[in-house]
Amino acid sequence: xxxxxxxxxxxxxxxxxxxxxxxxxxxxxxxxxxxxxxxxxxxxxxxxxxxxxxxxxxxxxxxxxxxxxxxxxxxxxxxxxxxxxxxxxxxxxxxxxxxxxxxxxxxxxxxxxxxxxxxxxxxxxxxxxxxxxxxxxxxxxxxxxxxxxxxxxxxxxxxxxxxxxxxxxxxxxxxxxxxxxxxxxxxxxxxxxxxxxxxxxxxxxxxxxxxxxxxxxxx
Amino acid sequence: xxxxxxxxxxxxxxxxxxxxxxxxxxxxxxxxxxxxxxxxxxxxxxxxxxxxxxxxxxxxxxxxxxxxxxxxxxxxxxxxxxxxxxxxxxxxxxxxxxxxxxxxxxxxxxxxxxxxxxxxxxxxxxxxxxxxxxxxxxxxxxxxxxxxxxxxxxxxxxxxxxxxxxxx
Numbered sequence: 001x002x003x004x005x006x007x008x009x010x011x012x013x014x015x016x017x018x019x020x021x022x023x024x025x026x027x028x029x030x031x032x033x034x035x036x037x038x039x040x041x042x043x044x045x046x047x048x049x050x051x052x053x054x055x056x057x058x059x060x061x062x063x064x065x066x067x068x069x070x071x072x073x074x075x076x077x078x079x080x081x082x083x084x085x086x087x088x089x090x091x092x093x094x095x096x097x098x099x100x101x102x103x104x105x106x107x108x109x110x111x112x113x114x115x116x117x118x119x120x121x122x123x124x125x126x127x128x129x130x131x132x133x134x135x136x137x138x139x140x141x142x143x144x145x146x147x148x149x150x151x152x153x154x155x156x157x158x159x160x161x162x163x164x165x166x167x168x169x170x171x172x173x174x175x176x177x178x179x180x181x182x183x184x185x186x187x188x189x190x191x192x193x194x195x196x197x198x199x200x201x202x203x204x205x206x207x208x209x210x211x212x213x214x215x216x217x218x219x
Numbered sequence: 220x221x222x223x224x225x226x227x228x229x230x231x232x233x234x235x236x237x238x239x240x241x242x243x244x245x246x247x248x249x250x251x252x253x254x255x256x257x258x259x260x261x262x263x264x265x266x267x268x269x270x271x272x273x274x275x276x277x278x279x280x281x282x283x284x285x286x287x288x289x290x291x292x293x294x295x296x297x298x299x300x301x302x303x304x305x306x307x308x309x310x311x312x313x314x315x316x317x318x319x320x321x322x323x324x325x326x327x328x329x330x331x332x333x334x335x336x337x338x339x340x341x342x343x344x345x346x347x348x349x350x351x352x353x354x355x356x357x358x359x360x361x362x363x364x365x366x367x368x369x370x371x372x373x374x375x376x377x378x379x380x381x382x383x384x385x386x387x
Contacts, residue, residue, distance in 0.1 A: 001323075001380040003373055009323045010346040017235040022310045025227055031256050031308065032223065032263040110285045111265045111278065113359025114340060117285045209288070209336060216337045216368075217360060 047102050054095045062088050083145035087138055094134045101127055119213055125206030129181055132194075136177040140170040183207045226266050230259065233279050238309050239347075240280075243331050243339055244287035252307045254290050258283045259308055273356065280357045284340045330379055338372070345369050 065084045068076045104124040110117060143166050152160065177194075185191045186204060195204065220228075230237070237255050245251040262282050269278055331342055337358070344354045351365045358365070 001377070003377065006327065006376060006380065007346065007348065009327055013324050014235060014239075014347075017238055020311050021234050021238055023227070023231050023234045024308050024310060025231075027308050028227055028230060028259055029223060031259050032226065034260070110261055110282050111268065111270075112285075113281065113357060114284055114288065114337070115359035118288055118337075121289055212335055212337055217364070 044102070044105055047098055047105065051095060051098050051102065054091060054098065058088055058091055058095065077148040079147040080145050083141040087141050087145075090134050090138050094131050097127055097130050097134070115213055115217060118209060122206040122210035122213065125203050126183070126210055128203050129207075133178045133181050136181070137174050139174040140167050143167045143170055183211060222266065226263055229266075229275050229279075230262070233276055234309060236276060236279050236283060239343060240283040240287050241309075242328070243343055244290065244336075246332065250290075254287060255308045257290065258286045261286050274353075277353055277356055280344065284343075284357065288336045288340070326380070330376065338368075341365075341368055342372055342376075345372060 061084065065081060065088065069081055073081075101124055104120050104127075108117060108120045108124070143163060147163070181191070181194075186195075186207065237258055241251045241254045241258070245254050262279065265278075265282060269275075327346075331339055334342055340358060341354065344357060349357070351362045351369070354365045354369075355362045360368075
């Protein structure tokens, strides 16, 4: 079968659609009057809410830690101050990613060419992985914030050794995950284990599409 | 004429595009119905800003394909979206082609269904016999890139049909 014959099949299909397809005008009028949650407007409130909560967290915890550092330095441990400080810093970075996502949502225009619009939409979804990477970086902090200098002076060496080993392991794991959570590793078992579940499916599909668009742009 | 009536007139003249895009991107009938409604809603939202520099069909293709490709991302929102709308925007007064055309069309649609999202868009526009310029405008790649990709698609398409023909 040659190209002309194939195009003729499509023409026949097109003609048949023209003759038999009916537009339900009543329903169309109903749809355009509906105030529905559309593709992007449904994403916006969640992002704004997350940013609000995040800012509140950074402000409250930041103020507490800042005040402890300035006015009660001697009554809190350096481990707590450093751990809490890094946690606030990482949350702030995650907030920047959410702000970037909000900016992308504002920029998406569904009337623009496919490549441009889909790139923005897929970047928006794939940037969610960055939040996971940042969150994993917090892992070792949960093993250090309760430590104190006195524990080292008079504490149980065995306990300190175990805690130190766990901190080193968590640090290694956090850095390893930060480096390795990326699209190229999507087929690895560990990756699938972390990002299993329905909520991650659109992110994975968005990344695949992103990859597809990159190849599509090449001649 | 009211904007709503103008919009419905534009849809009426281009209803085939909505059906073809939805059919290419959605296998499930219910999903397809929802997708058509989402496309119609997005078209209406952009109707005020329609740029007369482009043909209506170009504008509709851009939005319809963008919505179709993005559709999977809002699967969870979609459920319940059309609860109150049980009917379909597009209906058939009659169905069925000649038997041979029907079989060949099914094969062609199967082939389209197997393509990746962006190739699917390109294939639809090629079958619609859009110019390279119009395809480039809709997809957002250069005209020469459109040409290269279409040649590739043509070869694969011809091979596919020849293989199937040889099997029977």
